[in-house]
């Protein structure tokens with residue numbers, strides 16, 4: 001998972017709930033905990049902190065659902081989470097899951113050998129449950145599935161099966177999702193409704209930080225206690241969403257001679273991007289079209305450049321904090337940043353990028369392996385982002401904090417990098433969805449032809 005820079009603040013209750021669930025699991029009671037909240041509220045951070053604190057008590061498996069605009073590969077998150085477990089058994093795997101189960105897992109993990117004829121999905125579900133039960137016999141297992149709002153139906157079917165089938169295994173299923181993105185008709189909604197009726201399941205809903213939490217986070221970020229007026233100003237402008245607090249405190253815009261504060265939410269997300277050179281911006285746009293994570297070599301091929309030639313611009317984008325370098329490629333610092341940059345991609349550029357990708361790739365592998373076969377039980381294709389998002393600006397009205405702000409040039413405080421919040425003047429909030437590119441974005445599915453793998 002992503003590295004973080006400051007200590008977690010104001011989430012003691014939520015951490016205690018997760019710890020209590022793990023204790024119950026350790027005592028032999030399987031549990032499911034769903035962590036909900038809007039984008040940037042700190043779901044990943046909470047889960048990461050919990051895992052770090054309890055790393056020695058449990059076997060941790062992490063899978064991540066990826067945003068592929070409704071064209072997701074089957075089993076992305078499940079395969080990402082279970083790969084280490086399936087591989088480590090080696091020759092003994094067959095004894096753990098049986099011959100049929102082994103064949104089913106071969107369909108998911110090509111490293112296990114050629115499966116021959118495809119196995120029925122029911123066999124795969126059973127094999128996954130057996131695999132988890134075997135692991136849980138040694139130590140409690142925490143199976144994390146991040147960003148359920150982007151889940152593919154095949155992974156979802158596995159999760160539903162596991163919550164029913166694992167009745168006495170020491171497994172904690174920990175699922176995070178953007179609660180404002182799972183509306184009526186979303187593929188994951190019935191699953192969440194089932195969990196709401198399940199006595200073994202709990203929901204942890206992350207609220208925005210209050211005044212105290214905002215102050216604590218400001219202090220953690222700046223290393224100094226902020227003035228009360230600064231806390232008020234930041235709270236008013238961020239509504240206590242940690243990602244935006246972090247972003248505003250972090251922007252050097254509050255220093256002398258720095259550019260002005262952005263007008264709206266989308267502009268805020270784009271501040272770092274807009275400070276990049278043209279070449280680095282072009283690369284960031286290609287990455288945004290490409291997906292959650294893109295391989296370096298594939299990126300070079302799509303840009304029709306030698307890998308060495310694009311490195312300076314990539315280095316610039318990494319240094320500015322727009323993207324992060326992974327083992328073999330790049331991903332965005334936060335999904336919100338990718339979404340904002342994607343809105344900035346012109347249709348022609350998107351088309352060029354997509355066709356360059358088609359000619360540069362073979363069929364996309366899932367999570368470091370070959371593409372799994374489509375499953376007859378995966379159900380209907382996942383809803384596109386367009387179908388899942390309420391029309392017009394309603395979504396923004398709900399999600400966007402009051403970004404009616406413009407930062408004046410300010411004198412830096414000796415104590416704090418954000419010593420001039422009180423000088424910020426409010427303006428009507430800008431809305432990303434109301435821009436023409438935002439509107440276009442909602443009807444354009446992200447091409448699924450890029451290589452995408454789980455980040456965790």
Ligand SMILES: Nc1ncnc2c1ncn2[C@@H]1O[C@H](COP(=O)(O)OP(=O)(O)O)[C@@H](O)[C@H]1O
Nearest residue numbers: 004007008009039040041042043044045242243
């Ligand atoms: N309670 C918190 N204390 C400190 N930092 C936080 C807290 N909550 C979130 N953050 C930071 O805010 C940013 C966004 O959080 P993240 O967990 O990625 O949000 P989400 O997963 O809900 O979209 C991250 O950089 C994270 O470290």
Ligand SMILES: [Mg+2]
Nearest residue numbers: 043044045146
């Ligand atoms: Mg997250």
